[in-house]
Each structure stands twice: as C-alpha cells, then as structure tokens.
Amino acid sequence: MTQVTPTVALATPAATPRRAEIAALMETFPPRSRPTTWSATETNRVTTLKFVTQVSLRFGDRPNSHTSRMVGARALLQWLETIPGDNWQQRWETSPSAASARGWKVPVQAWLPSVGKKTPESCLSCGLLLLTCADVIRPSLQWVASNASGRLRPGLEAVRDPDGFKALRESRPPRERETRLALKALTAVARIMAVNGGGVEDIVFGDVLALLQAAPPHNRAGIRLAHSWLRDMGRFPTSAPETLGHIQMRRGQLSPAELVDRYKLRSKPVRDLLVDYLTERQPTMDFVSLVALSTFLAKLFWADLEHHHPGIDSLRLPRDVIDGWKARIAVKHVTQRQPDGTTTSVTKPRVSADQAKVLVRAFYLDIAQWAVDEPERWGPWAVPSPISEADCATTKMGQAQKVRMDQRTRERLPLLPALVRTADQQLKDAKARLEAMDRTPLGGTFTTLGETFTLPSDTSRSDGRPALAIDGAGRRRFLLAEEKQAFWGWATVEILRHTGIRIEELLELGHHSIVSYTLPTSGVVVPLLQIAPSKTDQERLLLVSPELADVLSTVVKRVRRRDGTVPLVAGYDASERVWNPPMPLLYQWRPSGTNRPISRNAIRTALNKMLSTSGLTNKSGQPLNFQPHDFRRIFITDSILNGLPPHIAQVIAGHDTINTTMGYAAIYPADAIEAHRAFIARRRSLRPREEYRTITLEEWDEFLGHFERRKVALGQCGRAFGTDCQHEHACVRCPVLIVSPEERSRLEEIRDNLTARIAEAEREGWLGEIEGLEVSRAGAEDKLAQLDAAEERRRTVVDLGLPTFQQIAARNPDVEGPTE
Template sequence: MSAVAKHVTRRPLEVSNATAEQAQSRNSRLRTRFPARSAEPSWQHTALSLEETLRRLTAPPFLPAVNATRAGRRRGVTKLLQWLSSFPGETWQQRWVASGAEGFPGAAWVELPLRWLRECGSSRSYDREDLSSGLLMLICGDVIRPGLPWMLTRTHRHLASVMAEVRDPDGFARLHQLAESGPTSSRKDAQIAATRIATLLACKGGAIRDITVGDCVELVDAQRQVHPRGGQKKVDFYLRLRALGIFPEDAPATIRAFGLALGQLSIEELVDRYQLQCRPIRDLIVDYLRERQPSLDFASLDAISRTLAGLFWARIEALAPGTDSLRLPPALAREWKEELKVKRRTVTGPDGKSVEVASPRLNAKDELMRVRAFYLDIAQWAAEEPARWGPWAVPCPIRDDEIHKAKDRKRRKARMDQRTRERLPVLPVLVGTADRRRRAAAALLQAARNTEPGAVIPGTDGTLRRSIAPKAAGHLTWAEETSGGKRRNLTYEEEEAFWAFAAIEVLRLTGIRNEELLELTHHSVTQYRLPSTGEVVPLLQIAPSKTDTERLLLVSPELADVLSTIISRLRGPRSAIPLVAAYDVREKVWNPPMPLLFQRDIGSEHRAFTPTAIRKLLINALAVTGLTNADGEVLTFSPHDFRRIFVTDAIMNGLPPHIAQVICGHRHIDTTMGYKAVYPAETIEAHRAFITRRRASRPSEEYRAPTEEEWDAFLAHFEKRKVSIGTCARAFGTPCVHEHACVRCSLLRPDPAQRARLVDIHDNLIARIVEAQREGWLGEVEGLQVSLAGAEEKLAQLDVQISRQQESVDLGIPAFREIVARTTAVAAPPEPS
C-alpha cells in the first residue's frame, strides 16, 4: 500500500560530479536529431596546386580596393603556401594539420613559419603581418579549415568582413539587414554574432545557408572549453541564424536547449547519481521507480529517487558497508533514523575556512514515509507477483507511529503563522520602498542617458558621472562614482528595481504561486462583458499548476495598472510581446514559446525569469528597506509568504473562507484555513463582531432597560417553575409546549421527595387505561399510554438519581491530625523506665 507523500523542495544531495559528457548524454536524443556536419577529408579548393591556389587567391573577389592591403595579402599567401609545401600531404588541409600550427594557440602559430623563413634566408620585418593576412585569405578562400578550438583562441577583426566579400555576400547582406532592423544598442552584438558565423564557415566550409543546428551546438561546446566566460554573446549568433529561417521549423527556440542542464534523466541515471555499491538493491530501486513512474510526474519521481537511493540506501551503505538485504538490523535502522533527523552542510566562515553546520531536517518524516511506502509496496506486490517481488518482501523498519505528523503540522502551522504575523504589518513598507526604488532608478537612468559620457549626471549632487565605456554593450548605460570610481550598471539597476516591484505587486494582489507567476502570459489577461449592463470586467486567467485546475481572478484597479505597465514595457517599439521558450526547472523540459509577462532581455535574447531570479529580486528589494526580524537579522520574504499574507488579510477583512479557497485554487478548505494566521486579538474582535451582528438582527427593544412590570414577570417565571412532582426547566418567555402535561415533558426535573406521588400517578394511569379499554374508549387509550410512558421514564430517572445519592466513594483523603499525632509520637524520645 503506497503512502501519499507530498513533494518537498530541498537542497540537492551530494552526488557525484557530472562531467560534460554525462550532461550531454541527457540530451543525446536532441543532439542526434540535429547532428553537426562531419569534417570532409578533401574538397575542391584544398586539392589545388600551389600555382592554381595562388592564382585564385590573387584574383577577384579576393582583391581588396587598397593596393597596400592587396600586396600584403599576396605576399602572405605566397609565403604560407611555400611553408606548407615543406610538409607531407596531398592537400593543403593535410599539410596544415601536419605543420602542428594548431598546437600553438592565439598568435603564437606564426612563429613556426617565421622560423622557416629565417632558415631559408628570406626573412623580412613585415613577415608577421604578411603571414596573418595570408592565413586570413587561405581560411576565407576555403583552402584550409582549422579546428574550432584553435580558431576560438584567436581574434578575428576582419574575418566577418572578408567572408562577406569572398564567400557569401548574399548571406551576410541578409544578416546585416537583420541587424539594421533591430535596436541600435545591439549593433555591437550583431558584429560579434557575425564573427561567430564566419568562424563556422571557416571551420565547416560552405555558406550561411549551409550551417546546421548541430554546427552551432558544436561551436558553443567549443566555446565552453576555450572561454568559460562570455555570457549571452556566445549564443546570440544562433538566434540570428534562426531568424534568417535557415533552420528547420522544429529547431529549438534557443541553443540553451542543448545546454548541460537540459533533460529528464532516465530512472537508471537518477539512481546512479549516488553510486550504490550493492547491485541487487540498485536494480530493485530502479524496478520500483519504473513500476511507479506512470502515476508520477518527473519532479515526484526525482524526489523519491533522491530519498531511496540517496538518503536511504547510500546512507545505509555508509553506516554498514556490505549490507545487501532490506532486512535491516534494529541497531542499524535506529542509527540511520537518527542520522536522517539532522541535515549537514558545509559553509565558508568569515575566516575563509570550511565549517560543517548541522540543522534539523524539517521534512524527516516525509522521507520516512517514502521509505515506508517502498517497503509496503513491495510487500503488497509480492502477493501479486511472488517470483519478482517475493524475495524482497521483509518487515518494514519504520513503525506507523514514527510517521505521525500531527505535532509536526501544528509546529509548522505555528511557524508559518508567526512568519505571517511578522511580515503582514511591514508589507506596506516593502511595497512603498519598492515603488520609490523603481521610480528613482528610472529617473536616474533617463538622466544618465541624456548626459554626455564623462559628464556629471544631473540630480546626483555631483556623486555620479556617466562612464566612458567604448567596449560596453550599446544597450547598457554605465555610471561611476566621482569619489571612489566604482562603476554602476544603471540599466541593470533599473531593470532589477522594476521587476522586483512588478513581482511584489502581482504576488500580493493575487496570492498566486511562484510558478503561476512565471507562467502568466499576455493571453492570461482577458475580459468579460456583463450581459445586463455591458460593463467590461478584466480577468486574470491562472494556468493549471499544482492542482491541475484552471481559475479566473478578478483584476483590481491596482493590479490592472501593474499589468498594463508590464505589457507596455515588454512591447516597447514593437506591437507584440516577444515569444519566450521557458525551461521548467521541475519537469526538466522546455515549454513552447509563449508571450510571458515575466521576461527580460539578455543581449538580443528574450529570457523568462526563473524561480531563483524572483527570489533574488525579493532579497535585493528587502535589503533596501532595512527591515529586520525579531532576532535583529535581515527580514526575508519568499514568494509563498505573499500567498499566506493574501489569504490572512482577505479573511480578516470579511472574505468568506470558501471564496478564498476558490481564489487560491485549493482543493480543500482546510488548506486555505491553514494559510490564515490567527492573531490573539482577532478572537476577541470576532466574538464582539458576532455579538454586534446578532444584536443588529434582533429587535432593538430587547436590549433596553426592563420596566418594573417586565422584571416582576421575569421573577414570576421562576416562581411558576415549581410543580407538584418537580421543577420545570423551560426558558423564560417560552410557553409550555405540552399544555401542562408535565409527566410527558422532557423539561420536567422530578423531585426525589415526590416519588410516592409519581407512583400514584403511574398506578392511576394504568387503572384508567384498563377502564378505557373495558368501556371501548380507544381514542383515550393512546393518550394515556403516552402519559404512562412518560411516568415510567421519570421514575427511572428518579431511581438512578437516588441510587447515586446513596453511593459513597472513598477518595482516600488522609486524616491529617492522626498522621501528625502518630508522627509526633514516633518522633518523641522514649520516657525513661
């Protein structure tokens, strides 16, 4: 029997270091689908003779307009071809490889032909420049095709322009038109992208239209090895090639789809992250996960694999090497459970040394539940398939009472309530600070853009001047402090301030989850026209996330203002919001391109915000406020805190809980009420509000001061409660429902002293029933029998009451005086005989 365990986000376990090859195998299917062009052993231009090659490279279109450049290229081609002729090979490519020039990165290769020229006695002072020009002509003329890693170690100032002249004028013209249609700030990025594309032509041959998706992936892989840094400039060329339409329609929207973090691991890869020593147990866990895979999403499957392989069996093997059975000794099971309660991690202290820090594992019982489900599932499956699962069916080392979470739920509820109570009062401070920060950053950026480079920015009291940054990206505006010279990226500061404000506003006004925030698109903003009045009501459509249910939220004026600001910002000079392919960090898949509302420009690429980026925005926004918690530490907000605050604030202001449940998309109202924090004063205020509402619904004259007559009538009611056989317990102002037939009334409290009278009534009723039956008064018999049943019930009550009064219970109360007397007697000294 499987236990339902909720997926809990936690820090990743320590796993073996994944190499680039292992990471690439995760998307091997995608790479197989888009392969790179293989290297050709020979082609037309590399097989020409020296004279034919020299003749070709000194004729149009290889003739530049400047005579000096033309002469230098001709001399360089001649020298390089003569040098390469000294190496064995049937083609110039084979001779180039045999020369070993690619073993010298950057410009160091030129030392090889320079040494040969000196040995030949034909060395000149301008040989170095000639050889560089000659190599450029050999590469652009497709005489040789160097390897990508070696080409990336060099600077190529003229490679793209020469390729545009001699190799593919039409392709580079289209690329130039694409750059001209984009913003002016991205012109420098376009030049870098053109150089990357020219590098592909140099190493792979052909024209731009011949470049494949696999070629681009191979280039990016080489860039990761040669240049660990480089950011967006590494992959911008792919976006431009895709925009030219040379790739298939099913090509990924971004080359990051081939990155090292892509793809769902297979079940075997999920388990093998922890290098389990016992192969049978490893295979058992793989079979178990494969059996459960159809009913789980990838995030849940990943969580269960981490628990079973990482937190359970890997720890068991660490505690008791050589263990090969699920039947754990009691001592080993206890030791593992105790270790599971603590989470250890290594942090770097202020002195720079690594320190191991231990903290309680808050979800320890969730991990125990998964292991217990593992044992119980195997036991159940063993009854259905004895041959397969029977050998592994053993008693579970985790008892049922070890996974009870009642106290844990209460503690978690208390922690969350305290967290909400601590953050709800300061939410207006955070909102106001974020808004002011956004406006100030926007004003500073605009002032800097209107300022000449090197001049002091107005409105900064002379503390900032606009930086002179010729190598910076054109869309970025930099400033530097006049006192210390520290540089600041004002464009980044403005973007961060705006998106922090937008995230805070949308989260607090809607109460949606973080993943729902990141999935909001332009299509999520819809409208509904009321059929009666024709009024247009704006609505926000929330895509199914955790509960797989779609819902619509009413857009308030504040939320409408924020959403319109976001949409206007994303549109810019364009008429439509860019389509963005977002990566699902939980399911490890790429979603199709959508007009996401939370996206940003990185270079020429539009990227979706990630959960980590949203958390970083909140951290930086809170740092500006200076808010602290009760311990004096910096106050932190998580995206889910806004959801709890939203529910608490809504219910405190009168929103019915079941409406809040629908708005939040909870399946059960208990979940909604669990989000609501209860304040100590709230209980008293709620009771007072209830009294007020009750009084408002009743006649006001009932709450005035009573008159003398009304008071006398109230006192007379208690005097009239006394009857012959007991006391009437009916409330004041209520009539007698049985018309004074007290024996029948359940409100009669019989008096034990009147038992004899009640017995007489009982006997009289029996005699009257006999008489009625004898005379044929059947209509009266039924009423007398009801009264007889009431009398018998009252007699039974009296008998029980009298028996209780006669019973005595010895409570064992000590007789203090006797004890004191005996103690005194024992303590007194004996009298002398």
C-alpha cells in the same frame, strides 16, 4: 568527395549529466560533415596563388594590406609544401600549427630562415586569413573558436557571401545591427563558414551547437544571438529549440538509472532494485516527485546504510541497524559561517525526516504487494518493513509545520505595507538615476538623490548611451541593470500580494492571460487573469482589481515591441526539465540582444535587494527575508480575515481541499473574536428588528425582580423568566427547586417536622391531612437523595474500563445474508 565524421568531440560532454541535453540535440541535429578534399584545396601552389590574388583584391582595402596578405600566403604555401599530404587541407591538419591557435606561427617562423626568408608575424596572420577566406584551408572548430582575430568576419563577408551577410543584417531592426553584441553574432557566423565552408544559407542548427560547445564562455553570447537571427530567418527546422540560453547547463530529464547512479551505490543488486522500483513508479509521477523519491531512497536511505554498514546487500535490516538509521535521519549537519570568518558544523532537526520514513515504508510495502503478482521479479526482495506505522505518524510534523508557517505569516503581514512602500520608492529612485544619466553627456557628471556620478567618455552601445556610471566612491554602478531589477522586484511584490499565485504561475503569465468577461446580468465587462495549470493541474480565473490592472498594464507596456506585440519566448521548466513552447510571457527581458524569460533566481535576487534596502528585521533583530510563497500565505490569511469565505479562497488559490487553504490561513485570536462578533452582528441584521429593540426601565426592573423573587429558603427557583409559580408556592414538592447544599440541615429539619406531623395526624385520625403531608415528605426526601447523589459523584472515581467486543457488537453466525 570523401566524407569524414565531424571533428567535434561529443563523447565527453554527453557523459556529463549537466550537458545531457546538448548532447542529445547534437545527435538529433548533427553538424555538417567536413570533407577531406574540395576543389580549392586540390590545386598546386602556382594556381592557388593566382586564385587567392583575385580573392585578396575583393577585400577592397588598402594596397599595402593586399601586399601583406600575398606575402604571408606565399610563405605559408611554401611551408605547407614541406609537410606530407595530398592537398593543402591535409598538409595543414598534419602541421603542428593546426593543433592550437596560440603560437601557431612559431613553427612557420622557425622554418623561414632555412629558405632565406624573414616574414613578419603580421604578414603570416594576413596570409592565413586570405587562405581561409579563399577556402583553401579550413581550420578546426576548436582552432577557430579560440582565435581572437577580429578580421575573419569582415574578410569572409567581403569575399565569401556578401549577400548572405547583408540579408542577415537587414533582418534585424536598425538599432540592433551595429551593436558590439551584433558584431559578435556575425563573427560566430563567419567562424562556422570558415570551418564548414559554404555561405550563410548553408549553416545548419548542428553547426551552431558545435560552435557553442567549442567556444569559451565569454564568446557564447554572440553564438546565442546568431542562433536567434538564423532561426528568425527560417534557417532551422521548427523542431529545433527556440533558444540556446543556458543550454549547456540544462540536464533534461534523467532516467531512473541516472537518478540512482548519482549516489554511486556499492551493492549492484540493490542499485538495480531501486532502478526497477523507480521505473515502475515513473508513469504515475511527475519528474519532480521522481527526483525527490530517488533522493530519499538512494541517498538518504541506502547510501547512508552503506556508509555506516559496509557490505550490506539485503533489505532485511536488523533492529540495531534500522534504529541507527532513524536516529541519523532525524538530524542534519549544517555548516555555518561565524562572524570571525571561521566555519562550524551545527546539528539541526531534519524537517523531512518523517517524509523519508513514509517513503521507505511505502517502498517495502509496494514490493511486498507487487510480489503477489510478479513473485519471480519482486519475491526475493519482499521482506517485512522495518518502518512501522507508528514511525510514520505525520500529525506532529504537520502541526509543527503549521506553527512555523503561521509564525512567518504573522511576522510578515504587518510589515507588508512597509515592503510595498520600499519597492515603490526603490523603483522611483532607480528611474530618477537612469533619467539623469540619459540627460548627461558622455564624460560628464550629474548629481541626483544626493549621489554624484561620473559617466565614461565612450560607449559601445548602438544608442550612444552608457550602461554604467562611476559613483563618488569609485564603484561602477550599472544603473540600467539596477532599474531593471527594481522594476521587476516592484512588479513581483504587487502581483503576488494582489493574487496570491505561485512563483511558477507568476513566471508563466502571458499577454493572453489577461482576458475580459461580460457579466450576463448587468453586461459590465470585468478584466480577469487566467492562471495556467501548474502544481495541481487546475486552471482558474482571478478578478483583476484596479491596482492589479495598473501593474499589469505597466508590465505589458514595458515588454511590448514598437509594433504593439509581445515577443514570443520559450521558457525552460526547471522543475520538469522540459522546454515550453514559445509564449508571449510578461516576465521577460532582453539581455545579450535576445528575449529571454526571467528566472526564479532573478526574482529572488530582486526581492533580497529590496529587503536589504528596506531595513526590515524580525523580532530577534535579524534581517527579514521574504520568499515568493510568503505572499501567497499572506494573501490567503488577509482575504479570510477580511470576510472572504474559505471555500471561495480555496477556488482562488487553486487548492484541492479546503483543509489546505485553512492550513495557509494564520488566524489571530483577536481576529477570531472580532470575526465572531461580526457574525453575530450580521445574524442580528437578518432577524426582525423588534427582537433587538431597546428595553424600557420598567422591563429591566421586572427582569431583575424576577431573579430576586427566585430566591427561597432552600435555594433557587428554576422557573423561566416571565412565568408564574405553577405549584402554588409548594417549594418542597416543586421539581424545579434547586436546593443549595448549604441548606441541607434546613431540609432535614423540614422532613423531620413532616414526619412528626404525619404521626400526630395518624393519632388524631386526620386522614385528609395525612395524604398531603406524605406528598410533601416524599418531595423532601427526593431533594435529599439528589443532594446525596451529587455529593457521591464528587467524591467517587468511576472506572470506565476498556470496552470489549461483546459490548460493542453482537454476532449471530446463523443469520443469513440479504436476499436479492
């Protein structure tokens, strides 16, 4: 049997980065090759008609349907005989009808009058269905994917592989078998069989991928569900992806060359240099950092230089060129929509400008360093960095960022209780509407919470209940979807405000993340929440409070199956662009009949919906927005303000350093004062109680009297409380006398008097008196010198000068080094 390559076009999707992942999967899991001939297509027209007659009878429907199929099959076979080819399949592929499912009957109807026939279009459709189910012809994948006929699935199920379809149905719960989406999944299986032949057991993973590529967007949900069913039955290898959800939008990890080529650089040498640089840095970086580095260097740096300086191809940049780039990188142009509907361009400071300068400087310095080890590779590009160290000062940027984040935290922390109440009330209202809708029969009307809704008269759901209702304004309200959104918005607010975890850590919480721990001292069992490593690759455990335990139990109850297990779902890491292994994630739901992890966008949409309902505004009156990371800053700030030590908050938050934790804490001035007072109170509680006893009235009078007795003629006495004068009240001689500048004249008068008395004692020969008087005069002159020095310091400006190296350290080249 001759084999040919698959007819699915792979080159075009593979060339698109957005479809890189599905193209790579097609190479790993190729679809089945379509043969050019097989037994059923090699027979002549008489034998083929006998065979398809027996096949048509197996449809088991009305006799007139059998007649219509046979009339159409005879006409089609007679028409195909006029087309060149060795068998029916080759004639079909050569015919103009094989090009498209739209208008395929036109060439046949144009030929029929030439042989005196007039076959209705419905008979031609029935005839082609019979030939396809009998495996006489196999239309192309694009033809079958664009054909909206609903009779292919029941026909193939009846005549080709009834046991395979039966096993596929019975592998699913009864409530999932007869839904509209389940019929789409079975139709997808039938289309694969019509194109590739064989039965359900012969389908490979590549066949599903090929159909997913060829199908229009509105038919892909059924294909993804068919993949889920076949995978659960063990039809695919374990290395195949667990889910096809949004797989056509997944890019996967791009290579350094693909990252740089996104910006279409004109200078090929510089382009190759950037690719080599990123390749060299790739082993030590995660993919998110590599993408950011490529954006800064290829787009914001070199693509900008090429745009403003065409023909540039050297890293040695003139001063005017680099100065112009620094001015451009400092700002960005943002398009804003005005209230009248027009748009305008607004210039704003670029927050990442300093980071761009740091990365460009590191780029130059890395090349200069590598040129020492590999001069033949990096040497031609080693030039002085145009970005100086002063240009990379990030202190001001860090301070500005700290101010912005603290302002967001201070603005949102007081409003958190209102947001919590809104989330709780929104969930209660959504549940009330859904319960009222479930109690109302189809076509009926119900009123709840002041709103009136009307249900449709029929539904396609297997449980017989509608998913939407029409409100009083005539709008379609998907009350089931509103309840889902309200629930996950409420759960997100509660978990984030009680744990302070990151959004990626929230979405990676699993059923196994809830663990218990027995305290070794008391034997008490406490629940803990295990946070998987994320940003800093640190795994940590958080204590589950009663409020958090209630939220987690509600989430587990919602996602748990009837058998008590949580479904395993494979999540896609949007940052690293890789698939995670299947895990019992808590954040999952079941759209389109398959379990999927909840995305970040869905969480943000739920938060935005909640905020719009709450009506919260900022100081300028604009609607207030909450990002998931705001709850992390609020949690850390609130914990530290309520007495949690910062180093414990660091462990809970999973930060590398305590400086990062304190950067998240927005400390209020009033809170700092209260915290200091609380610290003093705690310190007092540890001291002996008698040190803080209430003083008596006599002790207070004595205390005040001490300060009254410290007042002397020349100023203040500096002796301690409760001490007596040790110098027998000789204040002029006392070193603790604090002379007031206003008493200078009095002190000079005392000095002059002492000088006169010493002269008198010398004339009279009072030698014993002279010694005491000289001691007193020396004390007076010393006090006057202290007053002069203080006055001189107030009037004089001292030039400290710049220290020289000789003033800092002395060098002795003759000194020998240390001996061993």
